[in-house]
Amino acid sequence: MSRPQARPAAGTASLGQRYPGLAGELAALAARARPTDLLSLCLPAPPLPMAGPLPYIAAPDSLAWQRPDDAWLALGAACTVESAGPGRFTALNGAWQGLAARWQIAATSQDSGGSGDLQAPLAHLGFAFYDASGDSPLPNARLRVPALLLRRRAGRQTLVLTCPAHGAAQAMAGWEALWQTLERTLLSQPAPLAALHLQRPPAPLPEQAFVARTRAALAAIARGELDKVVLSRRVTFEADSALEAAAVFAALATQQADSSVFAVGHRAGTFLGATPERLLSLQDGQLHTEALAGTGWGRADAPLTSDKNQREHGWVAEAIRHTLAPLCAELQAAPAEVLQLPGGRRHAGLSHLRTPFHGRPAPGVGLFDLAARLHPTPAVGGWPAAPAREWLQAHGEERPLWYSGGLGWIDAAGNGTLAVPLRCADLRGNRAELQAGAGIVAGSAAEQELAETEAKLATMLEALAPSAPAPAAASRRGA
Numbered sequence: 001m002s003r004p005q006a007r008p009a010a011g012t013a014s015l016g017q018r019y020p021g022l023a024g025e026l027a028a029l030a031a032r033a034r035p036t037d038l039l040s041l042c043l044p045a046p047p048l049p050m051a052g053p054l055p056y057i058a059a060p061d062s063l064a065w066q067r068p069d070d071a072w073l074a075l076g077a078a079c080t081v082e083s084a085g086p087g088r089f090t091a092l093n094g095a096w097q098g099l100a101a102r103w104q105i106a107a108t109s110q111d112s113g114g115s116g117d118l119q120a121p122l123a124h125l126g127f128a129f130y131d132a133s134g135d136s137p138l139p140n141a142r143l144r145v146p147a148l149l150l151r152r153r154a155g156r157q158t159l160v161l162t163c164p165a166h167g168a169a170q171a172m173a174g175w176e177a178l179w180q181t182l183e184r185t186l187l188s189q190p191a192p193l194a195a196l197h198l199q200r201p202p203a204p205l206p207e208q209a210f211v212a213r214t215r216a217a218l219a220a221i222a223r224g225e226l227d228k229v230v231l232s233r234r235v236t237f238e239a240d241s242a243l244e245a246a247a248v249f250a251a252l253a254t255q256q257a258d259s260s261v262f263a264v265g266h267r268a269g270t271f272l273g274a275t276p277e278r279l280l281s282l283q284d285g286q287l288h289t290e291a292l293a294g295t296g297w298g299r300a301d302a303p304l305t306s307d308k309n310q311r312e313h314g315w316v317a318e319a320i321r322h323t324l325a326p327l328c329a330e331l332q333a334a335p336a337e338v339l340q341l342p343g344g345r346r347h348a349g350l351s352h353l354r355t356p357f358h359g360r361p362a363p364g365v366g367l368f369d370l371a372a373r374l375h376p377t378p379a380v381g382g383w384p385a386a387p388a389r390e391w392l393q394a395h396g397e398e399r400p401l402w403y404s405g406g407l408g409w410i411d412a413a414g415n416g417t418l419a420v421p422l423r424c425a426d427l428r429g430n431r432a433e434l435q436a437g438a439g440i441v442a443g444s445a446a447e448q449e450l451a452e453t454e455a456k457l458a459t460m461l462e463a464l465a466p467s468a469p470a471p472a473a474a475s476r477r478g479a
């Protein structure tokens, strides 16, 4: 993000001009608060078109999210808690409980009669696959209440400004800087995706390593050590100019509008993607989750309904049922269905087997408890869970950033959604590192699994370079 300007740019209004009296309302709220409270002011959003994705603004502390029913852009940090290790979900849960108890949320009376949406404030939350991350530009697990949140939900758009009560005196200046960045972005035409050329530097060794690991996994499965394990690989692409994360996010949000589309800024770039997999949603005591595994991509020799895909899917559905049953007062699985994802110039679109679950958690069981038990499902880890995790670690399976971990939000009432970041990339300057995986069960063929990961990479490639040659014309090494 460029440095904040001292004064609003031409055509824009300062926060104080847009919301006169805001400083007074903040002061009144702060006067009633304890120093350890967190203060959120909810305002009607500035006039914005209701259609089209909200923008992503590339910055180390930005996060953008879009699902069909909910879109938001979070800038800055009012409160951040990080954790790692086996107790990371417990630690974040404790932090969230403390936060929720001290979160003062007020709708302001600014402009159109105080229509700020009290349901809008949220903390965003993300975590890596493993509970230790090594040298990563994103913390292993993080819960953050943004300083500025623009949210669109249920036909309403709300601006939420948040600060710690002890920092209320300085809050207006920090919000003003974020506001000006936001307003400039909203007023400017979204930058179109540059017509760039993507190169895939030859890297046969990682492909061979993936095939070798797949064969080793198949041998472990044949020896009865595991039933399923998910292996992934990373592929680097280089563009002839800088990759603009905001434009790639906008492309993903348009191309994969039914997925969870995300962009997370970090100190070295942006981690972003469009994932079809939801770890869980909790709303007013209703839980929704799903088993998503088994992949087709239009090849006659890899039908979605094959015995191998059915078993690959079955382990995930069984594990979710087994994990959630003791945590839920009610739990039902709907019949398995086919999720068809949009394709593009590279192929007709991936399809997955999906079994939706819905239920009601037992009293006292919240989003963090459910995430701690569900993650990693065998859609990204394996089954049985413990030997699969040990196998992955022993074989050097890397899960960079938050790939195949979790990403989403929780509000003060404990409602929230977590997606599983898949079909994603880490963008840094001209380079994009894409990651994709595939579930290995008895009957998997290593070359076929490699081809499946190639098909999964296409989701990101379509957003990075939509006008690249169609697959028939492209070599396997070309983008």
Ligand SMILES: C=C(O[C@H]1C=CC=C(C(=O)O)[C@@H]1O)C(=O)O
Pocket: 230, 232, 277, 292, 293, 294, 295, 312, 352, 378, 379, 380, 422, 423, 435, 436, 437, 438, 439, 456
């Ligand atoms: C691990 C990935 O996908 C998972 C989700 C859906 C289908 C999958 C499969 O069929 O292997 C994987 O379990 C990935 O996209 O990197």
